Amino acid sequence: MLDLTRLNPWAPTRRRHLLSAAAAIPFLAWPLREAAAQFRVEVSGVGLTQFPFSVVAFRGNDAASEDIAAIVRADLERSGQFRFVNPAPGVLDETSRPDLAPWRDRGADSLVTGSVMRLADGRFDVRFRLWDVVRGQDLGGLSYPVGPQALRLAAHRISDYVFEKLTGEKGVFSTRIAYVTKAGSRHTLWVADADGEGARSALSSPEPIISPNWAPNGAQLAYVSFEARKPVIYAHDVATGRRRLLANFKGSNSAPAWSPDGRQLVATLSLSGNAQIYLMDANGGDPKRLTQTSSIDTEPVFSADGKSIFFVSDRGGSPQIYQMDAGGGNARRLTFNGNYNISPSASPDGRWLAFISRVNGAFRLHVLELASGKATAISETSADESPSFAPNSRMIIYATRDKGQEALMTTSVDGRIKSRLAGAQGDIREPEWGPFLR
Template sequence: MAGLQNAALAQFRVEVSGVGLTQVPISIAPFKGQSGSIQKISAIVQADLERSGQFRTVNASHGALDETSLPDLSVFRQAGSDALVSGSVTTLSDGRLDVRFRLWDVVKAQDLGGQSFAVAAADARLAAHRVADYVYEKLTGDKGAFSTRIAYVTKSGQRHQLWVADSDGENAQSALASPEPIISPAWSPDGNQLAYVSFESRKPVIYVHNVGSGKRRLIANFKGSNSAPAWSPDGKTLAVTLSRDGGSQLFLLSAAGGEPRRLIQSNSIDTEPVFSPDGRSIFFVSDRGGSPQIYKVGVNGQGVERVTFTGTYNISPAISQDGRWMAYISRLGGAFKLHLMEIDSGNVRALSDTSADESPSFAPNSKLVVYATQFQGKEALMTTTLDGKVKARLNGQNGDIREPHWGPFLN
């Protein structure tokens, strides 16, 4: 299927629950000129900031505001706000939208700057995410990840689809549809490609798919199973799980294809590889100790170390881009729950109260985790803050949703 096709049926509804310990109180004035648009810029900015867990919205009565206004900040200060965003949306003669905004520090009465974006009307949401990114970075010091993308898979009847969507799950576009399962999507570091496993030839094989053009290439179709692709940080190598020599084993494969190189000589089942951000290590799941646990090994295949020691069944490692955290799934009794480990200390905490969690993936700023779970009897995607206090449900309307993977920052 060439390119990406819009799908209104795959739209999500974001519902935020929980309260973080420290949240910046912020007021977001309705953007001047947005009333005639389907996409309300200020509402998207508000949803982004609330989902991050770092902000709570404060409503204050005020007159019309845009990015050129000199607002009476005392009104917002009395309402309990620490910051204010105001802006405007104007349709240009060529049909594009000119989105402008300004951010104010209400407490210090300081102008914290602003930006303007001229975007195609179809990219109004992207402009809103960029506004939220600016506000997030100015007020927290960390880079915002709202204008990034996620990939995920749905199954509806016998139809399997691979989707690419905004980080809030909206604006979903179909990258691939198949009557056979599609699993394990993984973004390349440049955000231009997705590796995934397809069963369309009646066995698992690995493709690399160009998201922009829709073109794809077969990367691994060896004897037996080909699964669990993971990109190296430089985008030149894929770690994969192959059963070509009997049993599931880890191999390294050039992203251009060719002959794979065995990573570890082992009689165990080794699978679910993921690179560390520095590219020096690979985390993976193995039953070499009798039950599935997470291990790591150097990219040269030397120095296997066990990483998880809490619980008897730990799978699906994901490593944050800052190298500090590992999210994974641990089975407790009959429940599969999302956990977070601080890698240096080994300290672990559960992040969810659901019981069918799977496929965690970090935002590229390392501040949120997206994962799939069962909620009210249906598969759904959730995001959570690293303290587990603020969660957002990205609730799909059509089919079971699973296997999310959060894409990188885009230049």
């Protein structure tokens, strides 16, 4: 048996941290390969205020493989901040000047119309317009010429546009997530849309794959592979499937995390015999040791501004979360409630730190407000792990066990809005929310 608790000795014991090690055969890496939809979405605990909206079927959508209006509706409903209103009769597109009175009568505050046109080169021109039904105002629209494989992306971008126009906050529907599944002896690293659909395999191996971490530009994933019968860190090009070695030093190489500018990574290495935190150049070279203790220091992540690093250490007798300067030194403890706090994840806006805390034997997702130091439990499940913030800092994705199934969940920072993305098969773990598309 292969004991992955070497990498994080405080990881929740319910989790699949004792995994069988298959025979050492070459792993398989390739450009993203699409798979059938693996998730279904269930939304619960909606917020106090919802925007009533409607979206009509896009004219010409029959020629496309994706239902644009249905995807936009699902995106907005999944956020928990929008409530769908059934459309009024009639055919509309982005060129229409609709009579908005029937929509007001139905209680809709906004309306999305659009069309899908097949171009001579095989691409599709997806167009839309957003209307403020209450004020009778045209809120603008855009055109997205895309290939057949990018129709979902076009729909997600429409959702982002609507979300930002109506809430004032940037949408994350067109972003991606990464996660790892284990089915039998096969471990697979997946990249999917933020709604869990359109999943594509980035890497498959008979050996464990853990700790995926997106580069800030969204082009690469750092991860830990055990194909060499020891933990080794690689960087994986998402588009091409090519990879390069980042860390294969003596002992264990684990928990990689990129700096905000993408030029460096922090990782946990056992060069000195015990797990310590090191800084590495993204292009290679000798690592710089940042912690100098006889304790276990692990799970480092940069703060949003890159000036400090959050990490887990048992230097005080139990695993707790600390913060130190990016160059090492000046470590200060952040968590004080309970004797088991791990898996820090910093929000991109610099306001929050998500982490996992053991409470009466249950592993629950918490959020720490960095300015006040106040920590709050935001989940009701008991086997949470691996939190990761959305790039707009409003949502968190994490792995858990819910209703007897392994699942990925998303939650708002206050815990009021939750979406369950339940896997069709295999264990699901290690979710990581990617950055905004550039």
